[in-house]
């Protein structure tokens with residue numbers, strides 16, 4: 255009997271967890287001709303607050319590439335009871351003719367004070383060629399309809415690029 259009650263309670267926990275996680279929205283854009291600033295603006299609502307780090311406590315961004323697949327990671331933590339929503343944009347950029355060119359952009363939003371997003375490129379659609387790459391992350395941390403905006407970059411990832419990473 256006790257076991258049945260425990261099973262019932264556990265199923266309740268799982269049930270109530272589902273709607274919370276399903277509030278996250280994901281969008282991927284791998285069209286290289288995209289106006290990325292316009293694309294990002296079209297997905298953002300609310301008003302920007304110029305002060306930084308009053309809603310946000312920390313961010314982390316990581317890029318790794320292996321076997322022609324790039325794995326991008328971005329994480330943002332706002333202050334609990336202050337931050338109500340977070341939006342993460344991750345851009346994969348390749349060094350082309352001395353400039354960073356965005357080859358893929360993706361966004362995920364969370365109705366929560368923190369969020370973590372890991373995105374893996376599709377080896378069929380977004381084949382990653384040898385080269386020098388970085389990830390640019392944009393974080394929007396909302397308190398109501400006001401947000402603060404934070405931009406962060408990874409260090410350059412040298413994927414069989416033939417350059418000298420030490421120089």
Ligand SMILES: [Zn+2]
Pocket residue numbers: 385386411412413415416417418419
């Ligand atoms: Zn390189």
